[in-house]
Amino acid sequence: MYQLEWTQYSKEDYDNLDGSQKIFVDKALNRIISVGMAAGQPLSGNLSHCNKLKNRKMGLRVVFREAEGKLQIIQIVAIGKRDKDEIYKIAEKRLD
Numbered sequence: 001m002y003q004l005e006w007t008q009y010s011k012e013d014y015d016n017l018d019g020s021q022k023i024f025v026d027k028a029l030n031r032i033i034s035v036g037m038a039a040g041q042p043l044s045g046n047l048s049h050c051n052k053l054k055n056r057k058m059g060l061r062v063v064f065r066e067a068e069g070k071l072q073i074i075q076i077v078a079i080g081k082r083d084k085d086e087i088y089k090i091a092e093k094r095l096d
Contacts, residue, residue, distance in 0.1 A: 002036040004029060005067050005075040009094055013079035021060060025079060028053040028062045032074050037066055046092050050077060059083065063091040 006014075014025060031039045031053065040051040043063070050065040059081045067073040078091040 003073050005073050010076040024055045061087045
């Protein structure tokens with residue numbers, strides 16, 4: 001079982017979601033807690049150390065990574081819509 005670690009920005013992302021979006025994200029977070037980095041699909045490029053879980057219908061992505069130097073802790077980096085890869089650009093900025 002894994003623990004989640006929120007960044008200030010990812011918590012704000014979550015708080016800004018509507019009810020149906022939070023339901024998807026809550027399910028995604030439970031999956032991450034259960035299987036850690038085995039959840040979702042690996043990303044590439046500057047986010048190659050991150051994975052994503054997505055909901056195509058809503059267009060939402062949850063971007064997460066293993067917290068640096070901490071075993072069994074998964075850090076939520078960003079939550080939002082893909083919209084022209086915007087969520088991935090935001091995630092890259094947050095990790096710089």
